[in-house]
Amino acid sequence: MQFFSKYLPALLFFIFLIVAWEEVVNILKINSQILPSPSAIFAAYSDHVLSLMPHIGQTMLETIIGLGLAIVLGVSFAIVLRLSARIRQALYPLLIASQTIPIIALAPLLLIWFGFTLLPKIIVVTLFCFFPIAVAFFDGMEKISPQFIKLLQSMGATRLQILYLAEMPGALPSFFSGLRIAAAYSVTGAIVGEYVGGYQGLGIYMQNAAHSYAVTLVFVTIVIASLLSLLLFAAVAVLEKIFVPWNTATKSK
Numbered sequence: 726m727q728f729f730s731k732y733l734p735a736l737l738f739f740i741f742l743i744v745a746w747e748e749v750v751n752i753l754k755i756n757s758q759i760l761p762s763p764s765a766i767f768a769a770y771s772d773h774v775l776s777l778m779p780h781i782g783q784t785m786l787e788t789i790i791g792l793g794l795a796i797v798l799g800v801s802f803a804i805v806l807r808l809s810a811r812i813r814q815a816l817y818p819l820l821i822a823s824q825t826i827p828i829i830a831l832a833p834l835l836l837i838w839f840g841f842t843l844l845p846k847i848i849v850v851t852l853f854c855f856f857p858i859a860v861a862f863f864d865g866m867e868k869i870s871p872q873f874i875k876l877l878q879s880m881g882a883t884r885l886q887i888l889y890l891a892e893m894p895g896a897l898p899s900f901f902s903g904l905r906i907a908a909a910y911s912v913t914g915a916i917v918g919e920y921v922g923g924y925q926g927l928g929i930y931m932q933n934a935a936h937s938y939a940v941t942l943v944f945v946t947i948v949i950a951s952l953l954s955l956l957l958f959a960a961v962a963v964l965e966k967i968f969v970p971w972n973t974a975t976k977s978k
Contacts, residue, residue, distance in 0.1 A: 761941040769941040781949060783926040787843065787915040788957070791850025795907060798851065799858030801965060802898070807866045807892065808884070820859065828852050828914070830920040846918035846926070852912030854907035861903025865896025901965040908957040912950050 743763050749755070750762040757765055770777070789801075802820075806813040828849060835845035869892050877887050919928025927946050934942035 757827055758940050765941055766944045768804055770948070771946045773942065775944065777930065777945070777949070780925055780927050781953070784912065784915045784919065784928070784950075785953065787846040787918065787926065788911045788953070790843075791847045791853050791914060792907060792911045792957070794847065795851045795854035795911075796904070799855050799903075799907075800862055802855075802859045803863035803866065803896075804888065804893075806863050807888065817863075820856070824856055827920075829917055832918055835918075836922040841922055841924060845921075846915055846923065849918035850911050850914035853910045853917075857903040857906040857910075859903075861906075862896050862900045865899025865970060866892040867893045868899070880941070888968055897969045898965075901961060901969060905958055905961050905965075908961045909954050911957060912954045916950060945956045 747762050747764060750760060761769070802816075806817060831852070832845065832849055835848050839845045839848075866888075872976065873891060874887055877891060882890065916928040916931070919926035920932055923929050927950055931943055931946040934940075934946065
């Protein structure tokens with residue numbers, strides 16, 4: 726019941742937008758090649774669902790592998806920064822500066838280096854997701870109370886024990902905040918990688934539809950990509966409730 730009361734306003738507003746969109750297209754008689762109605766988009770999805778499934782599967786494969794790799798690398802990088810002040814001073818500014826490089830500009834280079842394989846798309850997804858995960862997890866460890874760390878030290882805890890027993894568990898709420906952002910970006914990263922070059926995936930399907938002036942199918946692809954992002958976002962929220970129940974309980978109050 727609490728779930729419905731929390732998300733009911735957003736659901737009602739979403740329904741209002743869909744109905745308004747449908748009515749505006751019908752009243753103004755807008756050509757579907759310019760702006761298709763929601764009903765036309767749903768009809769196009771129903772007609773092409775079988776041909777879409779391999780592309781959805783390819784994009785999800787790239788997304789899940791890339792996101793998983795970003796989690797491993799992001800967490801590992803954050804731990805290294807936390808353990809070594811010198812490495813932190815050397816690499817943290819570079820981590821921030823790396824975000825000034827447009828990832829879409831790197832995608833063609835990855836295609837040249839690794840060819841039309843799965844690897845370039847996975848790397849693009851990883852690059853999209855790595856930064857929010859690494860920064861969020863590192864910042865979470867930085868926020869651990871110094872008094873708590875001193876208490877553990879007085880009890881004879883080693884540096885690695887403090888990291889494992891205090892800093893990493895305490896950083897989980899921040900980690901999941903970064904992971905939610907990364908999950909929302911991950912599907913976009915996969916599509917960007919496919920758009921630059923590939924043989925299958927939602928990015929390829931969207932590109933082919935655009936070249937064929939099948940605007941309705943372009944909207945179908947956009948809707949599917951959005952739903953996949955929401956699905957991943959929801960999955961992260963469920964994992965957060967499982968692994969950080971105290972944090973989700975605090976949010977619900």
